[in-house]
Amino acid sequence: xxxxxxxxxxxxxxxxxxxxxxxxxxxxxxxxxxxxxxxxxxxxxxxxxxxxxxxxxxxxxxxxxxxxxxxxxxxxxxxxxxx
Numbered sequence: 001x002x003x004x005x006x007x008x009x010x011x012x013x014x015x016x017x018x019x020x021x022x023x024x025x026x027x028x029x030x031x032x033x034x035x036x037x038x039x040x041x042x043x044x045x046x047x048x049x050x051x052x053x054x055x056x057x058x059x060x061x062x063x064x065x066x067x068x069x070x071x072x073x074x075x076x077x078x079x080x081x082x083x
Contacts, residue, residue: 025033043049053062 039052043052053065057065
């Protein structure tokens with residue numbers, strides 16, 4: 001299981017700028033995202049997070065998120081190795 005720290009989370013935020021241009025988000029979608037992000041921030045443990053994500057995502061969706069997370073970490077590591 002990949003571990004992470006605040007620096008890597010910050011890198012994820014930075015890499016977010018390089019993602020595809022976001023389509024128009026309605027106010028309702030924005031509110032739903034905000035509620036989701038607030039719920040995620042309230043998670044206090046790995047077990048609680050695991051349970052939350054397993055209830056939220058289908059197994060293949062969770063695996064896809066985990067795979068993207070690892071790819072982000074690899075890109076960040078490659079970037080820091082070049083510095």
